Amino acid sequence: MGKYQQKTIIIGGGILFALLLIMAQFKMIDLYVQSVIMFIGVNIIFATSLSIVNGYMGEFSCGHAGFMAVGAYVSSLMSVMLFTPDKATGLSVLPPSMSIYLFPVIIIIGGVVAGIAGLLVAIPSFKTRDDYLAIITIAVNFIIVTALNNMEVVGGSRGYMGMKKVIYGMEGIIKFPYMLFWVITFTIFAIFLIRRFITSTYGKGIIAIKQDEVAAEIMSVDTNHMKLVAFMFSSGLAGISGGLFAHVIGYVNPGSFSILKSTEGLVMVYLGGMGSLSGSVISAILFTILLEILRPLQILKWVIIPLMLILVMQFRPEGLMGDKELSDFFPKLKKYFKFK
Amino acid sequence: MSLLKITDLTQRFGGLTAVSDLQVDLEEGGLYGLIGPNGAGKTTIFNMVSGFYTPTEGTIDFDGTVINGKKPHSVTALGIGRTFQNIRLWHDMTVLDNIRLSQHYHLGYSVFEPFIRTKNYYSNEKRIEDKSMELLGVFNLQDIAQEFPKNLPYGIQRRVEIARALAANPKLLLLDEPAAGLSSADVVDLIDHIRWIHDNFDITIWMIEHQMEVIMNLCKYIKVIDFGKTIAEGTPDEIQKNPQVIKAYLGDEEEMYA
Numbered sequence: 001m002g003k004y005q006q007k008t009i010i011i012g013g014g015i016l017f018a019l020l021l022i023m024a025q026f027k028m029i030d031l032y033v034q035s036v037i038m039f040i041g042v043n044i045i046f047a048t049s050l051s052i053v054n055g056y057m058g059e060f061s062c063g064h065a066g067f068m069a070v071g072a073y074v075s076s077l078m079s080v081m082l083f084t085p086d087k088a089t090g091l092s093v094l095p096p097s098m099s100i101y102l103f104p105v106i107i108i109i110g111g112v113v114a115g116i117a118g119l120l121v122a123i124p125s126f127k128t129r130d131d132y133l134a135i136i137t138i139a140v141n142f143i144i145v146t147a148l149n150n151m152e153v154v155g156g157s158r159g160y161m162g163m164k165k166v167i168y169g170m171e172g173i174i175k176f177p178y179m180l181f182w183v184i185t186f187t188i189f190a191i192f193l194i195r196r197f198i199t200s201t202y203g204k205g206i207i208a209i210k211q212d213e214v215a216a217e218i219m220s221v222d223t224n225h226m227k228l229v230a231f232m233f234s235s236g237l238a239g240i241s242g243g244l245f246a247h248v249i250g251y252v253n254p255g256s257f258s259i260l261k262s263t264e265g266l267v268m269v270y271l272g273g274m275g276s277l278s279g280s281v282i283s284a285i286l287f288t289i290l291l292e293i294l295r296p297l298q299i300l301k302w303v304i305i306p307l308m309l310i311l312v313m314q315f316r317p318e319g320l321m322g323d324k325e326l327s328d329f330f331p332k333l334k335k336y337f338k339f340k
Numbered sequence: 341m342s343l344l345k346i347t348d349l350t351q352r353f354g355g356l357t358a359v360s361d362l363q364v365d366l367e368e369g370g371l372y373g374l375i376g377p378n379g380a381g382k383t384t385i386f387n388m389v390s391g392f393y394t395p396t397e398g399t400i401d402f403d404g405t406v407i408n409g410k411k412p413h414s415v416t417a418l419g420i421g422r423t424f425q426n427i428r429l430w431h432d433m434t435v436l437d438n439i440r441l442s443q444h445y446h447l448g449y450s451v452f453e454p455f456i457r458t459k460n461y462y463s464n465e466k467r468i469e470d471k472s473m474e475l476l477g478v479f480n481l482q483d484i485a486q487e488f489p490k491n492l493p494y495g496i497q498r499r500v501e502i503a504r505a506l507a508a509n510p511k512l513l514l515l516d517e518p519a520a521g522l523s524s525a526d527v528v529d530l531i532d533h534i535r536w537i538h539d540n541f542d543i544t545i546w547m548i549e550h551q552m553e554v555i556m557n558l559c560k561y562i563k564v565i566d567f568g569k570t571i572a573e574g575t576p577d578e579i580q581k582n583p584q585v586i587k588a589y590l591g592d593e594e595e596m597y598a
């Protein structure tokens with residue numbers, strides 16, 4: 001891969017991104033399309049983060065939405081508490097103008113806290129794996145959702161809101177499609193980090209765990225350490241996607257992070273193919289768009305989507321991409337971007 | 341100088357004593373054999389030495405460090421490499437990656453450097469890659485560096501597995517039935533191959549093997565165990581004449597006619 005081609009793709013991507021932002025700024029694309037783009041971004045982060053554990057490491061985590069919830073609530077609480085004017089004094093803790101700079105920091109803090117929550121799954125994973133670990137992850141999902149349901153500080157089952165005000169506050173200072181910008185930036189950031197992790201000899205340790213854990217341990221891979229890192233990294237990114245999700249919608253309730261959301265993540269990873277980063281990205285895009293296209297069918301769409309999943313699993317059990325990357329199908333792409 | 345010194349090693353699984361009161365003393369640079377009938381506890385001994393099982397009793401002293409109770413990856417980092425009876429390569433990873441990953445204990449960069457990609461990261465990745473390619477070159481495997489092990493013939497897979505074990509710079513190499521599943525022509529190659537490794541890598545080898553041809557040709561000193569107990573040890577000639585060994589392998593004559 002030449003430096004020249006790499007520059008082309010960075011500049012090309014940058015121009016596209018800028019064009020999108022300009023179009024959003026001058027209302028050339030309507031809010032609905034913008035929101036779909038943002039959901040695609042959130043789903044890409046969610047799916048790729050899950051693919052670290054389920055795809056690359058070969059463990060079966062099915063409570064990933066729990067970590068998304070942690071990130072969503074932590075960042076929402078922070079942004080609302082810091083930047084919403086107090087009813088009595090009319091002043092917020094920090095001046096609202098700072099929210100423009102601190103917003104990404106808040107999202108990352110949400111991710112860090114979710115990463116720490118990832119320890120809940122990482123530590124049991126030292127001893128158990130496969131079905132047993134799957135049960136533990138479901139349990140963790142339930143623990144987090146039930147805890148949120150019963151915490152009156154965050155509104156219990158009614159949910160928590162006020163994030164829209166913070167975003168409007170930001171837009172009131174300088175008019176700019178902040179959420180669109182940050183969602184896309186974080187999406188690129190997440191893919192970039194995962195790719196760097198997975199292409200290093202260090203990160204490939206988790207692929208060794210997937211293929212033969214005993215051999216990995218004997219051949220000097222510290223499997224406990226790798227599991228810890230992978231689970232924390234994965235749940236941290238899920239937390240980031242949760243924080244963005246909360247700020248895109250402007251409202252969170254525990255119900256949105258139930259086991260159903262985790263299942264959506266699993267669907268995206270398995271549809272895309274285990275151990276394929278571009279597969280997860282593509283299937284996250286397809287899945288989100290499909291949900292939107294089938295929206296007029298209302299409840300029927302939950303018949304059609306699972307049906308499509310059954311068909312894919314029947315005729316292409318390895319998922320759309322298997323463990324291949326885009327460059328394996330289109331070798332010409334290798335010139336522009338090294339996928340693995 | 342003694343490299344591996346095992347004293348009073350015992351391993352019990354519930355009521356079953358798999359290995360009892362084992363004494364082993366391997367000198368540096370030797371080529372040792374471990375034989376015994378099926379289920380005698382040979383692989384259990386290797387599993388204890390490589391840190392996979394924690395011994396019930398006794399100590400394993402490797403190069404001045406007591407290693408029982410240590411995790412397998414840290415035992416490997418101390419300098420014990422091993423291969424498996426049934427080849428355990430990472431089959432969906434290239435041969436090069438297989439070799440590269442067994443240097444995981446000594447990457448030379450911190451957890452965050454893969455993300456930030458510092459100079460140090462690149463130079464260490466380069467070092468690992470160069471070393472892996474060099475090792476593959478030594479084994480004449482450089483042409484299959486980008487192949488997946490699952491697509492390779494069994495004999496080549498064995499060689500890749502031995503190369504992978506050597507990538508971690510072991511002082512002691514444990515070979516668990518290296519000739520299992522090989523054709524007789526491959527076995528002859530393997531004997532030369534192991535002797536060549538022993539001479540060129542300055543390494544101590546301890547091997548389990550069922551094929552007497554391999555053991556008698558290679559090993560200078562052999563230990564025979566049965567039901568977890570040592571029944572004989574000595575040079576190949578002594579072992580071949582030992583009545584107890586013959587009894588363990590062929591059965592008791594009186595018992596047979598009784």
